[in-house]
Amino acid sequence: MVAQDAHAHAGPQGFIRKYVFSLDHKVIGLQYYFLALAAVFVGMFLSLLMRIHMIWPTAILPLVGEIRPETYLQLLTMHGTIMVFFVLTTAPQSGFGNYFLPIQIGAPDMAFPVLNMLSFWTTFVAFVVMLAAFFAVGGAPLHGWTGYAPLSALTNSGPGEQLGADLWITSIAIFCIASLMGALNFITTVLDLRAKGMTMMRMPLTCWAWLITAILGLLAFGVLLSAGILLLLDRNLGTSFYVPLVVVNGQVMGHKGGSPLLWQHLFWFFGHPEVYIAILPGMGVASQLLSTFARKPIFGYKAMVYAIMAIGILGFVVWGHHMFMSGMSPYSAFAFSIMTMAIGVPSAIKTFNWLGTLYKAKIRFQTPMLYAIGFVSLFVSGGLSGPFLAQPVLDIPLHDTAFVVGHFHLIMGVAAIFGMFAGTYYWFPKMFGRMMNESLGRIHFVFTLIGTYCIFMPMHYLGMAGQPRRYSQFTEVAYLQHLMPLNRFITYAAFVTIAAQVIFVINLFWSMFKGPKASDNPWESTTLEWTTATPPPHDNFAGHTPVVYHGPYEYSVPGAAKDYVMQTDPAGVTAH
Amino acid sequence: MGLALLVIIWLITFFSTYFFVAQTWWLPHGAAKAAEFIDHQFALTYVLMGIVFVAAQGALGWLAWKYRDDGSSRKVEYSHGNTKLELIWTTLTAVLFVGLNLMGSHVWASERFEPAAAGSVPVEVTGMQFAWYFRYPGPDGKYGRTEAKLMDPSAGNDAAIGLDTTDPAAKDDVVTGTMYPPVKREVDITLRAVDVIHSFFVPSFRFKQDAVPGLAIHMHFTPTEIGEYEIPCAELCGLGHYKMHGMLHVVSQEDFDKWLAAREAEKQ
Ligand code: HEM
Ligand SMILES: [Cu+2]
Numbered sequence: 001m002v003a004q005d006a007h008a009h010a011g012p013q014g015f016i017r018k019y020v021f022s023l024d025h026k027v028i029g030l031q032y033y034f035l036a037l038a039a040v041f042v043g044m045f046l047s048l049l050m051r052i053h054m055i056w057p058t059a060i061l062p063l064v065g066e067i068r069p070e071t072y073l074q075l076l077t078m079h080g081t082i083m084v085f086f087v088l089t090t091a092p093q094s095g096f097g098n099y100f101l102p103i104q105i106g107a108p109d110m111a112f113p114v115l116n117m118l119s120f121w122t123t124f125v126a127f128v129v130m131l132a133a134f135f136a137v138g139g140a141p142l143h144g145w146t147g148y149a150p151l152s153a154l155t156n157s158g159p160g161e162q163l164g165a166d167l168w169i170t171s172i173a174i175f176c177i178a179s180l181m182g183a184l185n186f187i188t189t190v191l192d193l194r195a196k197g198m199t200m201m202r203m204p205l206t207c208w209a210w211l212i213t214a215i216l217g218l219l220a221f222g223v224l225l226s227a228g229i230l231l232l233l234d235r236n237l238g239t240s241f242y243v244p245l246v247v248v249n250g251q252v253m254g255h256k257g258g259s260p261l262l263w264q265h266l267f268w269f270f271g272h273p274e275v276y277i278a279i280l281p282g283m284g285v286a287s288q289l290l291s292t293f294a295r296k297p298i299f300g301y302k303a304m305v306y307a308i309m310a311i312g313i314l315g316f317v318v319w320g321h322h323m324f325m326s327g328m329s330p331y332s333a334f335a336f337s338i339m340t341m342a343i344g345v346p347s348a349i350k351t352f353n354w355l356g357t358l359y360k361a362k363i364r365f366q367t368p369m370l371y372a373i374g375f376v377s378l379f380v381s382g383g384l385s386g387p388f389l390a391q392p393v394l395d396i397p398l399h400d401t402a403f404v405v406g407h408f409h410l411i412m413g414v415a416a417i418f419g420m421f422a423g424t425y426y427w428f429p430k431m432f433g434r435m436m437n438e439s440l441g442r443i444h445f446v447f448t449l450i451g452t453y454c455i456f457m458p459m460h461y462l463g464m465a466g467q468p469r470r471y472s473q474f475t476e477v478a479y480l481q482h483l484m485p486l487n488r489f490i491t492y493a494a495f496v497t498i499a500a501q502v503i504f505v506i507n508l509f510w511s512m513f514k515g516p517k518a519s520d521n522p523w524e525s526t527t528l529e530w531t532t533a534t535p536p537p538h539d540n541f542a543g544h545t546p547v548v549y550h551g552p553y554e555y556s557v558p559g560a561a562k563d564y565v566m567q568t569d570p571a572g573v574t575a576h
Numbered sequence: 577m578g579l580a581l582l583v584i585i586w587l588i589t590f591f592s593t594y595f596f597v598a599q600t601w602w603l604p605h606g607a608a609k610a611a612e613f614i615d616h617q618f619a620l621t622y623v624l625m626g627i628v629f630v631a632a633q634g635a636l637g638w639l640a641w642k643y644r645d646d647g648s649s650r651k652v653e654y655s656h657g658n659t660k661l662e663l664i665w666t667t668l669t670a671v672l673f674v675g676l677n678l679m680g681s682h683v684w685a686s687e688r689f690e691p692a693a694a695g696s697v698p699v700e701v702t703g704m705q706f707a708w709y710f711r712y713p714g715p716d717g718k719y720g721r722t723e724a725k726l727m728d729p730s731a732g733n734d735a736a737i738g739l740d741t742t743d744p745a746a747k748d749d750v751v752t753g754t755m756y757p758p759v760k761r762e763v764d765i766t767l768r769a770v771d772v773i774h775s776f777f778v779p780s781f782r783f784k785q786d787a788v789p790g791l792a793i794h795m796h797f798t799p800t801e802i803g804e805y806e807i808p809c810a811e812l813c814g815l816g817h818y819k820m821h822g823m824l825h826v827v828s829q830e831d832f833d834k835w836l837a838a839r840e841a842e843k844q
């Protein structure tokens with residue numbers, strides 16, 4: 001007892017050390033979460049302006065004024081960049097991961113608390129720099145979130161390509177540094193700080209997902225960082241990494257001999273793993289919740305772990321599927337497309353196993369579970385358009401059309417967002433000590449699920465019909481005219497879906513202060529965060545170190561007193 | 577709520593599938609040689625993926641409803657999975673995905689690994705913010721020299737691509753803003769870009785290829801039907817991307833010869 005008490009350290013006093021420059025992984029997790037929440041609202045607002053401009057190109061909007069074609073592209077760039085970096089990379093991994101990874105493995109904090117604080121505040125600076133691009137002379141850049149050179153490497157290729165583009169690249173570079181720090185911290189924590197009995201194969205699938213995501217981040221963000229620095233050099237010091245001899249509007253530029261494809265290779269070497277960075281934590285949450293609310297062990301725990309690993313490894317050898325039409329050697333397309341099809345296999349395994357988990361279960365439909373099931377549905381829908389795009393011949397008509405926009409929004413955008421919603425509804429009681437409102441949760445779910453399908457499913461039809469992406473308006477191409485009714489439908493659906501998010505915000509903030517008090521384990525889950533107080537004390541387990549006896553998903557064990565056996569319960573689960 | 581989920585998921589599945597099956601919005605009518613095969617491969621992929629889609633969503637909705645907690649004393653099956661099933665579906669998906677892929681590869685190979693056949697019509701395509709220019713080498717079969725410092729986009733055509741008129745090979749080059757290929761002959765295109773990346777996209781031909789500054793990319797296609805086809809730029813190239821739009825007039829061999837002769841005559 002004495003030895004254990006020595007571990008218990010008092011939390012910091014004073015507002016600044018407690019809530020601002022906190023070293024507590026739980027506070028840092030929440031800081032990330034709220035940063036992402038702010039970012040998702042900015043990103044969503046931008047997408048609404050885009051959709052409005054697409055169908056009413058000449059409208060003058062209150063407060064915003066006229067959206068011109070270049071403004072559209074600036075909104076597009078900022079929407080994509082903010083969503084990918086500050087929402088999808090920030091909340092699922094750095095937000096929930098920070099808060100729950102240490103608790104789920106029975107650790108008192110992350111391995112390097114100071115590094116953790118630094119990585120949050122670095123991310124915060126990156127976000128501020130990103131937003132500053134809006135206010136730069138010339139505005140935000142218009143080169144899209146992929147920033148293809150030479151468009152992004154020249155300062156006279158369009159509005160926003162001056163200071164705005166420099167800020168954009170700088171922000172991403174800062175973000176990379178923050179993510180590298182975070183990744184190191186996650187990996188070390190998992191490897192070194194697991195409680196007694198918490199073997200790797202007893203970790204919840206969320207922890208596996210956070211671990212593999214961190215490894216992907218460690219390998220991918222370093223490359224993006226270097227690529228970004230080279231881009232800054234091309235723009236400001238006249239180097240020619242990405243720019244050959246080019247003539248912009250009659251003006252011969254000083255560059256010579258660079259390769260535009262180099263940027264694409266470097267960018268997608270980061271970019272493809274990035275989509276898994278966005279989605280793996282969601283997969284982890286979905287697995288955890290499906291098992292919990294189905295009251296049944298996850299189907300094929302080991303297969304799930306191997307599938308995450310396989311996705312992680314294969315994720316680094318498929319980047320060329322973004323470049324089939326780029327002028328890259330057509331021979332390499334073969335290799336990239338076979339690898340891409342191969343990565344579909346572990347993804348399919350996960351889907352089968354989620355369905356297998358529901359078979360002969362006893363499902364409780366609380367809001368977190370609704371979102372987990374929605375996640376599976378979206379993952380299937382978004383996943384099945386992949387085998388189209390992965391075949392180079394079919395990518396010919398589909399590449400850079402709305403089909404791709406539909407595909408990646410379903411699987412990476414909205415599925416990941418569903419993972420976040422699921423996580424929010426599930427862990428809210430632990431984080432804030434109160435329950436969220438179930439009825440509001442359900443209404444929010446129904447609107448969001450139907451709404452997102454109404455927005456993104458029709459984009460596949462548009463893409464097949466040949467509607468290119470990143471078009472600010474469709475007035476100049478004759479064959480696009482008959483697609484306008486569908487485009488209008490999408491915009492209306494976006495209005496409704498975005499409006500429905502108000503329900504979530506109300507539920508979130510109202511419940512934080514007024515929700516009914518939560519017990520320590522309201523969902524009757526088995527993992528370690530549910531063994532400690534609500535909200536958890538500063539060192540997570542109040543000086544006591546948990547000991548783990550079982551795998552994470554022991555539900556409905558025959559002969560057990562209740563229909564769940566906590567991981568810390570010494571009483572037997574005979575088989576495992 | 578289990579029933580509600582079933583209804584919602586099934587309705588979404590039904591409507592999504594309906595518009596695919598009804599082909600309300602579909603690939604535009606194919607008008608080049610590659611279209612037939614690509615459309616076939618597309619249809620095949622779409623049938624297979626469609627089956628998986630309906631099966632998976634159908635199962636998801638059904639399981640959610642069937643195995644809802646209805647308050648009864650029904651026992652949950654305590655199981656950690658089934659390795660045999662796991663192996664079966666892993667193998668099946670692997671065969672399905674890789675097999676599909678291999679089936680599609682020969683068209684890719686024939687379009688991209690082999691150069692255009694002898695006797696095809698050479699055309700050089702140049703993309704710049706925000707226009708396409710097409711150049712025919714003329715009777716000598718040779719493209720004349722172009723110079724970066726001669727490029728003047730505001731003057732259009734010859735000047736836009738920086739054609740050096742002192743080069744004898746340039747004398748008979750014809751540069752236009754609209755492409756006129758003859759029908760049923762292979763067109764041997766050389767794709768270039770002068771400023772940023774653009775993409776030459778002809779939906780009706782199932783053709784797309786980026787034009788990259790610093791590269792001359794060789795491609796070929798064979799139009800099969802006379803008509804007018806649009807070329808919307810498919811790679812973000814700046815503020816005018818949405819209006820970077822070219823036209824392709826596929827004409828008969830006679831009309832093509834007449835048209836080219838007239839352009840040559842204008843040059844003299
Ligand atoms: C409120 C729901 C959303 C709507 C209505 C929406 C709408 C759009 C639209 C209209 C585009 C432009 C398509 C084009 O012109 O090519 C776009 C692009 C994009 N969106 Fe979203 N979006 C939403 C949510 C998200 C989310 C959650 C993500 C997170 C991954 C996301 C990531 C992106 C990315 C990466 C791009 C590409 C930007 C680029 O082309 O550079 N979006 N979105
Ligand atoms: Cu990818």
Ligand SMILES: [Cu+2]
Pocket residue numbers: 774775809810811812813814816817818820
């Ligand atoms: Cu363009």
